[in-house]
Structure formats: structure tokens, C-alpha cells
Amino acid sequence: MELPQGIDRDTVASVADEHGTPTYVTSATTVRDRFDSLRDAFPGARIQYAAKANTNPRILALLRERGAALDTVSVGEVIAGESAGFGGDGMMYTSYAPSPEELREVVDRGVLVNVDSPGQMETVIDAGAERVGVRVNPGVGAGHSDEVVTGGKGARFGVTPDEAAALFERALGAGVEPVCLHAHIGSGFLEPEPLVRATERICEIVDDLPVTPEYVDIGGGLGIPYSDAEEPLDVEALGKMVRDAFDVDATLVVEPGRYLVAESTVLVTRVNTVGDGVIGVDAGFNTLLRPAMYDAYHAVTNLSRDAAPTGRYDIAGPICESGDYLGHGRRIAEPREGDLLVVHTAGAYGFAMASRYNSRPLPAEVIVDDGVDVIREREAVDEQFRNVKLD
Numbered sequence: 001m002e003l004p005q006g007i008d009r010d011t012v013a014s015v016a017d018e019h020g021t022p023t024y025v026t027s028a029t030t031v032r033d034r035f036d037s038l039r040d041a042f043p044g045a046r047i048q049y050a051a052k053a054n055t056n057p058r059i060l061a062l063l064r065e066r067g068a069a070l071d072t073v074s075v076g077e078v079i080a081g082e083s084a085g086f087g088g089d090g091m092m093y094t095s096y097a098p099s100p101e102e103l104r105e106v107v108d109r110g111v112l113v114n115v116d117s118p119g120q121m122e123t124v125i126d127a128g129a130e131r132v133g134v135r136v137n138p139g140v141g142a143g144h145s146d147e148v149v150t151g152g153k154g155a156r157f158g159v160t161p162d163e164a165a166a167l168f169e170r171a172l173g174a175g176v177e178p179v180c181l182h183a184h185i186g187s188g189f190l191e192p193e194p195l196v197r198a199t200e201r202i203c204e205i206v207d208d209l210p211v212t213p214e215y216v217d218i219g220g221g222l223g224i225p226y227s228d229a230e231e232p233l234d235v236e237a238l239g240k241m242v243r244d245a246f247d248v249d250a251t252l253v254v255e256p257g258r259y260l261v262a263e264s265t266v267l268v269t270r271v272n273t274v275g276d277g278v279i280g281v282d283a284g285f286n287t288l289l290r291p292a293m294y295d296a297y298h299a300v301t302n303l304s305r306d307a308a309p310t311g312r313y314d315i316a317g318p319i320c321e322s323g324d325y326l327g328h329g330r331r332i333a334e335p336r337e338g339d340l341l342v343v344h345t346a347g348a349y350g351f352a353m354a355s356r357y358n359s360r361p362l363p364a365e366v367i368v369d370d371g372v373d374v375i376r377e378r379e380a381v382d383e384q385f386r387n388v389k390l391d
């Protein structure tokens with residue numbers, strides 16, 4: 001698998017030498033390129049980046065400069081958006097079971113809330129919002145695994161179409177403008193059909209609302225190939241099919257996270273231990289959770305060796321759990337202690353899902369644009385204890 005645009009082996013090696021490992025290394029060019037391809041595929045649409053995929057404010061700012069809006073899920077993400085220059089108008093907030101305090105703070109910050117329960121609607125009205133959105137379950141779901149399907153039967157996200165119409169009525173009755181119907185069916189699908197079907201269904205739901213909202217948000221979920229064997233999603237064809245299905249007089253909102261950032265980033269990690277068929281590296285599921293959590297595949301290459309793959313290796317992280325592997329049976333050039341490995345396609349739900357398990361500090365993040373810039377320092381080991389009270 002290739003490195004992201006504008007990043008070569010020497011760059012990754014010098015990042016590792018200067019800033020240590022594990023470190024996430026992002027190509028600004030690839031982020032811009034993916035944004036531009038979506039903008040071209042969905043002309044006139046609002047491309048609303050789902051900040052949860054990669055919340056680094058420098059990446060948010062890069063997308064804002066390109067013309068993106070922002071979808072947020074917490075006050076923390078709203079603050080990250082503000083620090084990246086997004087105003088309230090440029091952001092929406094779509095969350096599950098938020099506290100009334102959180103909803104009030106989001107409204108105070110001027111961000112449009114997509115509610116998904118009658119109770120949330122009451123809180124947003126009480127908080128003095130002028131506008132509101134409603135999240136509906138369009139009855140269609142899709143995703144790379146069951147854990148990430150958020151629409152269809154059994155999904156807990158979004159109200160029913162009838163409830164959505166009732167919530168629109170409630171907002172109108174309270175003098176609050178219902179400006180958005182929102183849906184999101186799941187994450188990481190590589191075929192256009194589910195999103196096209198959802199778009200058709202969402203438009204039917206819009207037809208039954210008391211007013212047509214300004215925005216109709218069909219969510220994100222656009223997948224990307226994690227291996228050379230997977231066919232990429234044809235976003236141009238998807239854009240055309242969605243636009244053909246979108247027959248309401250509203251601004252189309254597309255809300256991808258993964259598609260915009262996943263391929264922009266690699267995780268560089270150093271080999272600390274070489275055993276019989278198992279190599280131990282300094283990045284584990286504390287750094288990149290996806291393999292352990294979803295059995296997700298991330299390609300791994302040995303940056304330090306020119307040789308063709310010499311064998312198959314299990315790649316283990318440093319966490320004291322037998323499930324801490326980044327990959328199994330990977331064909332790579334024979335690793336030696338001190339070698340650098342690259343874990344590909346790590347820009348979405350990588351750093352964003354990292355933890356301090358085993359009291360290992362959070363990794364560093366670097367962006368490569370005209371030069372190489374640290375966009376998040378590696379956490380110092382003792383920083384993780386700063387809220388601890390010893391007496």
C-alpha cells in the first residue's frame with residue numbers, strides 16, 4: 001500500500017527520529033484531495049465533516065478553509081470546531097442521550113441541534129433556540145460491521161418518521177424554526193445502494209413533514225478501501241445517484257468523517273521485540289483501537305527494509321492483553337528490532353479513539369504540507385495524572 005500524497009519514506013523516518021513513536025502522520029494534500037472529490041461529486045451540497053473521525057483542530061481548520069461545515073457530537077467537539085474557526089452557523093450537533101446541560105451549552109454557542117427525542121426537543125425550546133433539527137431513522141442501515149450500523153430496525157438512533165413530523169409540529173408551535181431533517185445510516189459501506197435507498201426514503205419522509213426544512217442531511221458512512229484488494233467507492237457515481245434520488249427543495253447535506261481523513265494518515269511505530277513469528281511494536285490498541293475492536297484490517301509495511309516480504313508475522317502491541325494485535329499473519333520484510341513499521345489508513349477513528357490504557361500517554365500527531373508540523377505534541381507521561389488527588 002502506498003503512502004499518502006506528499007509523504008515519502010524519508011519524511012516518515014525523520015518524523016519518527018525527531019518526534020518519536022508512535023506518531024500519526026497526516027498528508028494535508030490527501031485531506032484536500034478527498035474534500036475536493038466530494039465537492040465535485042455533490043455540487044451545491046453542504047459537505048459537513050463529522051469531527052468524531054479526527055478531531056484535531058488543525059485538520060478541522062484545513063477542511064473549513066476548503067469550504068466544509070462541521071458535524072459535532074459533544075461540547076468538546078464544538079469547542080474544537082470553534083478553535084478551528086467554525087462559527088455556530090458552520091456547525092451542527094447530533095448526539096445520542098446528551099444531558100440537558102450539554103444541550104443548553106450547545107444552543108448557547110449558537111450551534112444547530114439535531115434532536116432525537118421529544119425530551120431533547122423540550123430542552124432545546126427551553127434553552128431559547130431559534131432553530132432546530134430532527135434526526136430520523138430512515139429504516140435503512142449499513143456499515144463495515146454490526147457495531148457501526150446506526151439506521152434500520154433495532155437501531156437506537158433517530159425517531160420514527162411519524163415522530164419526526166410531530167417534533168416538527170412541536171417546534172413550529174413553540175416558534176422555533178425546524179430547519180433540518182437529519183439521518184445517518186452507519187459507517188464504512190463501499191456500495192452506493194444503501195445511501196441511495198436512504199436518500200429516497202428520507203425524501204419521502206420530508207414530503208410528510210409540515211414544512212420543508214432548509215437542510216436535508218443524509219449523513220455520512222462513505223467507506224474507503226483498507227487493502228489493495230478492496231474496490232474504492234465511486235463517489236462520482238454515488239453523487240449522481242444521490243442527486244437523482246434527492247427530489248426535495250432543500251440543501252443536501254452530506255456528512256462524511258472517514259472518507260475525508262482515513263487515507264490521509266499513517267501511524268508510524270517502532271519494533272521493540274522480535275520473536276518467533278510475532279513482533280512487538282510500541283503502538284497497541286491504546287494507540288489504534290480498530291483492529292482489536294472491530295477486527296478491522298489495516299495494512300502494515302516495514303519502512304526500514306527494501307526487501308520484498310520475507311515471511312508472515314503477527315504484529316503485537318505493548319498492552320498486557322492477549323488480544324492486543326494490530327494484525328495477524330502479515331507479509332512484510334523481515335523486521336529487526338529498531339525497524340519502523342507503517343500502519344496505513346489510520347486517519348479516521350485512529351487518534352480519536354486512542355486511550356491511556358496501561359498508563360501509556362497519548363501519541364503525537366504531525367501534518368505534512370509545505371513542511372512538517374507537529375499538530376499535537378506527544379503527551380508527557382505525567383500529564384495523565386494531573387487530575388489525580390493524592391490526599
Ligand SMILES: Cc1ncc(COP(=O)(O)O)c(C=O)c1O
Nearest residue numbers: 050184187188220221256257258
Ligand atoms: C451522526 C453521524 N454523522 C456522520 C458520521 C460519520 O460517519 P463516517 O465516518 O462513517 O462517514 C457518524 C459516524 O458514524 C455519525 O454518527
Ligand SMILES: N[C@@H](CCCC[NH3+])C(=O)O
Nearest residue numbers: 052148187188290348349
Ligand atoms: N469508530 C468506527 C466508526 C463509527 C462511526 C461513528 N458513528 C470505526 O472505526 O470504524
